[in-house]
Amino acid sequence: MSPVLAIQGLTVALPAGADRPHALDRVSLDLNAGEILCVVGESGSGKSMTAGAVMRLLPPGVAITGGSVIFEGQDLATADEATMRHLRGARIAMVFQEPMTALNPLRRIGDQIGEMFRIHTALSATEIAARVLDLLAEVHIPEPAQAARAYPHELSGGQRQRAMIAMALALDPKVLIADEPTTALDVTTQAQILHLIKDLQRRKGTAVLFITHDFGVVAEIADRVAVMQHGMVVEEGPAAQVLNAPRHEYTRSLIAAVPPLTARAPRPVSAEPILVMRDVRKTYRTGGFLGRGGRVTHAVRGVTLTLPKGATLGIVGESGSGKSTLARCLVRLIEPEGGSVSLGGLELTGLTRAQMRRQAHRIQMVFQDPYGSLNPRRRAGELVAQGPMIHGTPRAEALRRAKELFELVGLDPASTERFPHEFSGGQRQRIGLARALALEPEVLVADEPVSALDVSVQAQVLRLLAELRERLGLSLVFITHDLRVAAQVCDLVAVMKDGEVVEHGPVARVFEAPEHPYTQALLASVPGRDFARKN
Amino acid sequence: MRVLALAGRRLLSSVPTLLLILVGIFLLLQLAPGDAVDALIAQTGGGADAASAAAMRAEMGLDLSVPAQLANYMWRLVRLDLGFSSIYGKPVSTVIFERLPATLLLMLAALSFAFFFGLVLGVLAARRVNGWPDTLISTLGLIFYATPSFWFGLMAIVLFSVHLQWLPAGGFEEIGSGFTGLRRTLDIATHLVLPTLTLGLIFLAIYLRIMRASMLEVLSLDFVRTARAKGLDETRVVVRHVLRNALLPMVTLIGLQAGTMLGGSVVVESVFSLPGLGRLAYESVVQRDLNTLLGIVFVSALLVICVNFVVDLLYARLDPRITP
Numbered sequence A: 001m002s003p004v005l006a007i008q009g010l011t012v013a014l015p016a017g018a019d020r021p022h023a024l025d026r027v028s029l030d031l032n033a034g035e036i037l038c039v040v041g042e043s044g045s046g047k048s049m050t051a052g053a054v055m056r057l058l059p060p061g062v063a064i065t066g067g068s069v070i071f072e073g074q075d076l077a078t079a080d081e082a083t084m085r086h087l088r089g090a091r092i093a094m095v096f097q098e099p100m101t102a103l104n105p106l107r108r109i110g111d112q113i114g115e116m117f118r119i120h121t122a123l124s125a126t127e128i129a130a131r132v133l134d135l136l137a138e139v140h141i142p143e144p145a146q147a148a149r150a151y152p153h154e155l156s157g158g159q160r161q162r163a164m165i166a167m168a169l170a171l172d173p174k175v176l177i178a179d180e181p182t183t184a185l186d187v188t189t190q191a192q193i194l195h196l197i198k199d200l201q202r203r204k205g206t207a208v209l210f211i212t213h214d215f216g217v218v219a220e221i222a223d224r225v226a227v228m229q230h231g232m233v234v235e236e237g238p239a240a241q242v243l244n245a246p247r248h249e250y251t252r253s254l255i256a257a258v259p260p261l262t263a264r265a266p267r268p269v270s271a272e273p274i275l276v277m278r279d280v281r282k283t284y285r286t287g288g289f290l291g292r293g294g295r296v297t298h299a300v301r302g303v304t305l306t307l308p309k310g311a312t313l314g315i316v317g318e319s320g321s322g323k324s325t326l327a328r329c330l331v332r333l334i335e336p337e338g339g340s341v342s343l344g345g346l347e348l349t350g351l352t353r354a355q356m357r358r359q360a361h362r363i364q365m366v367f368q369d370p371y372g373s374l375n376p377r378r379r380a381g382e383l384v385a386q387g388p389m390i391h392g393t394p395r396a397e398a399l400r401r402a403k404e405l406f407e408l409v410g411l412d413p414a415s416t417e418r419f420p421h422e423f424s425g426g427q428r429q430r431i432g433l434a435r436a437l438a439l440e441p442e443v444l445v446a447d448e449p450v451s452a453l454d455v456s457v458q459a460q461v462l463r464l465l466a467e468l469r470e471r472l473g474l475s476l477v478f479i480t481h482d483l484r485v486a487a488q489v490c491d492l493v494a495v496m497k498d499g500e501v502v503e504h505g506p507v508a509r510v511f512e513a514p515e516h517p518y519t520q521a522l523l524a525s526v527p528g529r530d531f532a533r534k535n
Numbered sequence B: 001m002r003v004l005a006l007a008g009r010r011l012l013s014s015v016p017t018l019l020l021i022l023v024g025i026f027l028l029l030q031l032a033p034g035d036a037v038d039a040l041i042a043q044t045g046g047g048a049d050a051a052s053a054a055a056m057r058a059e060m061g062l063d064l065s066v067p068a069q070l071a072n073y074m075w076r077l078v079r080l081d082l083g084f085s086s087i088y089g090k091p092v093s094t095v096i097f098e099r100l101p102a103t104l105l106l107m108l109a110a111l112s113f114a115f116f117f118g119l120v121l122g123v124l125a126a127r128r129v130n131g132w133p134d135t136l137i138s139t140l141g142l143i144f145y146a147t148p149s150f151w152f153g154l155m156a157i158v159l160f161s162v163h164l165q166w167l168p169a170g171g172f173e174e175i176g177s178g179f180t181g182l183r184r185t186l187d188i189a190t191h192l193v194l195p196t197l198t199l200g201l202i203f204l205a206i207y208l209r210i211m212r213a214s215m216l217e218v219l220s221l222d223f224v225r226t227a228r229a230k231g232l233d234e235t236r237v238v239v240r241h242v243l244r245n246a247l248l249p250m251v252t253l254i255g256l257q258a259g260t261m262l263g264g265s266v267v268v269e270s271v272f273s274l275p276g277l278g279r280l281a282y283e284s285v286v287q288r289d290l291n292t293l294l295g296i297v298f299v300s301a302l303l304v305i306c307v308n309f310v311v312d313l314l315y316a317r318l319d320p321r322i323t324p
Helices: A047-055 A081-087 A109-120 A125-138 A144-149 A157-168 A187-204 A215-221 A239-244 A249-257 A323-330 A353-362 A380-390 A395-408 A413-417 A425-437 A455-472 A483-489 A507-512 A517-525 A529-534 B002-031 B036-043 B050-060 B066-078 B092-127 B132-146 B149-163 B181-219 B222-229 B234-271 B277-286 B290-318
Strands: A005-013 A022-031 A036-040 A063-071 A092-095 A175-179 A207-212 A224-229 A232-238 A273-286 A295-308 A312-317 A338-343 A363-366 A443-447 A475-480 A492-497 A500-506
Touching (some): A005 A047, A022 A232, A036 A187, A047 A175, A109 A125, A109 A144, A109 A157, A125 A157, A175 A187, A187 A207, A224 A239, A295 A312, A295 A338, A295 A492, A312 A323, A323 A443, A323 A475, A395 A425, A455 A483, A492 A507, A500 A507, B036 B050, B092 B277, B149 B181, B149 B234, B181 B234, B222 B234
Parallel strands (some): A036 A207, A036 A224, A175 A207, A312 A475
Antiparallel strands (some): A273 A338
């Protein structure tokens, strides 16, 4: 059987001055009818570029310089723009990562799906409307008629992604390219979307080119796997073979970096509490006029948790569960409305703003986005030294200390003179850590510190965190949506849903024998959980 | 329903704004030495004695305390009575409403001109970013922005009115021509061409830069990639997906610039001797006609609030994400 899509020796050149000459270097892949081919790799491996090259939607300055993409007897690498426009959407469709931004915010869902028919077919308006409803029903959106009339912001992330899939499948394409379609989704939603893609693919016989960085997702969905590194395919084969008996060194290291879902052997936990939260509450009010008609969101409702000294308390939950709000309440970036937070016996919630600032060095925070959380106009060393300087350390002393901290977190002390953009994502997160540690805190609150990082970098940062915790006697509050990461770093774990802690306890107990149905559902949704368990 | 609720809220919230402006201006003018009576006496040659001046003050209510005067003024405003202009010898409202049409027409024309061409040029520049059309358009924009509008006006008069004699050099219409209907409309239109261009060019430059930047930003967004992946051609991508998104900052700008435009019309109306609000404001400052000045401030504030109100509604229509 000849493949539906045959990529042969495809080479894509990057503009002069890029970190490497080729985005893709002689990439050859075959996509057969009715199969799901997963292309896995870390950021910069060229996996998204492969999708862009097939669709001929490359960023400006990037061009195909060699090889061919054979689809239905045509070479797409050299086809003209008009031919490509006929193929795009109709024969080869695409689903993107970010369902919020991939849809036009100003046009209704039905209108955007209907556009597919308006471009490629001569159907009448009423017929298009009927087909749109059918499609929305097919991707299991509740109340399709209502969803068709809705604007993107009125739907949830999962529903938006369903609408994107409906749009992509509108004209029964031969090939569906899915570029990280579930990366921005919550784990339970992700499981549903993966199931939907697999189900539709089986029924329609579509060939799917599935791009992802997540080996769990690969284990869940792939028939065949291609692993990419630096623009080259380093290993390709049936999913079972690549996952269980990887041949290439890089594949092995990637798989080894995926944290297993089983908890490590429990560490002894001190009986002395350092951070105690009692009935912490926070409510957000939006809109409304003179207090009427506004929406009230109970972000955190009555959370009571204890962090023992030297331990790591994981707070897991999906987006909107209130875990980040809780973290910000702990360091009083957000003022909790009720309840109390006490740090080593000191009631933080009772302090005035000025008193809290003086205590701020005892509890520090590390943020999720290593790109957004560092001021791009200040040197890395200054960013780290800023905290101690505010608390009265002389500038020279603080800068010298910053160099030591750089060494501590595994960065070159000489690089304190550089600006944040000169560091990679993982290095920036290390700067974030150094900044938090500069004040010698007793408690570190880490809000999704590794979720923006590639899996191998993530493993390094997690190892660093564990090491620092031992060496400095830190106590950690670790916020994450990734259960595997939680299993690796936490001693205790609390599962949050809709602002409440539904279950908490030692991580091994919660993960091995979850009591609450929501915890069970969460654990069941982790992609490739069998793979993750035995890994 | 959503738009109506928004409209109601915006109207309510503009009441305190208006109140603040009026009280502020009233108090500011109280700080200036002298009053309308002094100005009148000065105009008539300064021959009035203290007793008659005091009588005039009592008649005009100027002998009352400042808060009482303010209260009086506000109460008159509520009844839409703007007072009497002693310089023009007419009620202030009459004076203003004689001058209002010229200014409104000029503003509307200049705004439409600037908005439309700013949009078109901005889109063209963004489509050919860093190409020669972009460079040409951006350079032109910079020239328009950097040149003072009075100089533009004067040069336009020299070129189009004096040398080429295509367009009239000033005025709102041919006085004493007795034109009616369509002929009169055409006459006014030809008189407004040069003032519109002069007032509009600066704003055109601003709109074109904003439009270019916002087009470039929107073009880099994910949904544009989605649109391309659907098989839309570039023109349809721009018209159906980019344009409306890119228009949002432009619409915001209209509201912000309505006030600036009123200010700019003072210069343009003076250069082209248009009988508009801007020139009236200038004249009443020179002649210390405080009642008229206050009236103009009131009407201008109303005008700016109205424009912003319309802009808010327009924005809510354009962007479904706005919630009241």
